[in-house]
Amino acid sequence: METKKYAFGVDIGGTTCKIGFFDTTGVLLDKWEIHTDTSNAGEGILEDVADSIRRKLQAVYEAEEREASPETGRECVAKNFPRDLMSEVQGVGVGVPGPVTDFRVVHGCENLGWGTVDVASKLEGLLEIPVKVENDANMAVLGEMYKGGGRGSKNLILVTLGTGVGSGIVCGGNIITGHDGAAGEIGHMVVDMEETVQCSCGKYGCLEQYASATGIVRLAKTKFGLKSVIPGEELTAKQIFDRAKGIYGTTASEADTDALAVVEHIGKILGIALANVACVINPEVIVIGGGVSKAGSILTETVQKYFVPNAFGECSRAKFALAELGNDAGIWGCLKLLLK
């Protein structure tokens, strides 16, 4: 089937919905955000998304009409809006923060107030355009595979180090969703059987308790006694990495040595955890994203230092890359999914 001219990518988050308008040759024509209205169990979210998409098509139509106005001597190309322009849209890809089956139904999105929602049918009903839905972490890895840090690979994992630790996995070009759409939850791998502090999930010793932005700060405070060195600022993961890099004072100062020790400790935990993940799925590329990844090469190099000797055989050759698309990864993944 021929690919149509346009496509939309929608990344629905708990605060905003990010929308991308694409040329299907792989050009992001425009992107914007709308508020995610989670009132009334989020029942208006998909209607708001549909409205925003319709408004965009209206604007495109008007722009085309202007171009085709008598001054230019050309005829209008889309007389019967919205039908004509709609028929030029390949589809709408939608990333949602919950487990998705069959590219259509999401089974609970706590952040949106949703239970089980047939997102594809609902949005197709509103727009009369084909819709494909996937978990947001999976959309992000597709995006990084298509246009970001994992370009060209068919076997990769995007590890997102943010408030939590999540991942999206592609094997042989296919997204790994798992039986319940819960694959890639590497933040809840048990990495310390002796941990006495409970993870938000109820278990003890999850990777997320050490390698997320909050986990890094927790570890730095409790295990290394680190305190903020910036007056009026709480200790953050960013400050810890900056100090380890010697951005505050010299790396020879006591504080910096401690910050370096924290980075080393996190690198070890994360490096061994990723070596274990590599034993399972043998990725070609491990892409590190999320807020913590802004630390850059000090993070990837420390992780790699512990990854290589702990990964098995050929798995140890996995390349490390930083995510390149930031918050746009999801909408790029939507486009990739529609083009598949």
Add this chain to the structure above:
Amino acid sequence: METKKYAFGVDIGGTTCKIGFFDTTGVLLDKWEIHTDTSNAGEGILEDVADSIRRKLQAVYEAEEREASPETGRECVAKNFPRDLMSEVQGVGVGVPGPVTDFRVVHGCENLGWGTVDVASKLEGLLEIPVKVENDANMAVLGEMYKGGGRGSKNLILVTLGTGVGSGIVCGGNIITGHDGAAGEIGHMVVDMEETVQCSCGKYGCLEQYASATGIVRLAKTKFGLKSVIPGEELTAKQIFDRAKGIYGTTASEADTDALAVVEHIGKILGIALANVACVINPEVIVIGGGVSKAGSILTETVQKYFVPNAFGECSRAKFALAELGNDAGIWGCLKLLLK
């Protein structure tokens, strides 16, 4: 395309090649073994396999001829052997003990003396029948998915506890091979960062060092001081499980309590490791196979006891099953791959 009447499955091991002759409706018509001749870098192995397959077809032809002999009043149905019967063969599936790409080429089989070998092209050249090749562990999981302990599931892992610990993984109905064909090497996940004894792979603290048949015995001897209670017999994993079940003496005897402690310890290590695997791929079914699995429910129940509280959310609902096909899993997987 219409499925043809017959198919062959070939599981090439370091000592023997197991060959299955199937009706493609899912009936194993015959199975036998031939010697694996690893002399001269195993250069004769595929010719021996091709000869054996040709001989089988010759026998089938002769049987059909006998049936169609003048006594029965029917005509011979396959006058031009081998061409006619060959055309009724869907293909030959081949499982090999090494990493395979594109269902054709294996990149090194130490046990066979092979470097990189294009098994599919070579065997297709010898037999003029389509050939599909896959790693033997992956063939085994396909077999268990098709006719064994994982029947009906599209998201499963076959964990093989034998001399080593290996696995084959299917996600969404697809075999997970990984970038280098090294996916599923869960035996080399690091489960004990403090281990001082080296694994055969050169690393320290691999799952295989505790949960393989040899690992279980090692652990029982070094950590629990267990000795064989059968005169003239070395301590084996089987003896340990038998003692834990109370087969020798009462479970209240000192030896049995120790054996139970070993089983408990192994169950904990394996249960947590599999919980971590489940965080990555979220399987519906975890099938336990290999020699150690003959211990039966005492093994799966102890593993599950530690798996459930350490697996994340819906991943903890994975069902445990025992492998059902034993050494035939590979040839059944070959058939499944040909029918895909």
